[in-house]
Amino acid sequence: MESIKQTVTSAKDVVTQGGAQKSAEAQKEGHKSQAQNSNAGIGERASAGLNALGAKKDETAAGAQKENAKNSL
Numbered sequence: 001m002e003s004i005k006q007t008v009t010s011a012k013d014v015v016t017q018g019g020a021q022k023s024a025e026a027q028k029e030g031h032k033s034q035a036q037n038s039n040a041g042i043g044e045r046a047s048a049g050l051n052a053l054g055a056k057k058d059e060t061a062a063g064a065q066k067e068n069a070k071n072s073l
Contacts, residue, residue: 017069028056
């Protein structure tokens with residue numbers, strides 16, 4: 001019974017972290033576009049660049065958690 005519960009939990013984690021990874025990827029791409037916008041001010045572009053780095057970190061972390069959950073299945 002515990003094995004089934006662990007499998008269900010791991011499967012849920014794969015789906016959850018997959019969604020978090022895709023969300024972070026979309027945010028990263030949005031920030032990258034904003035950082036490359038030559039019509040935006042330098043402060044806005046710099047801020048967007050930093051936000052893209054943070055989103056990449058979140059994307060990588062979610063991907064690692066997703067892989068760990070997949071390996072638990």
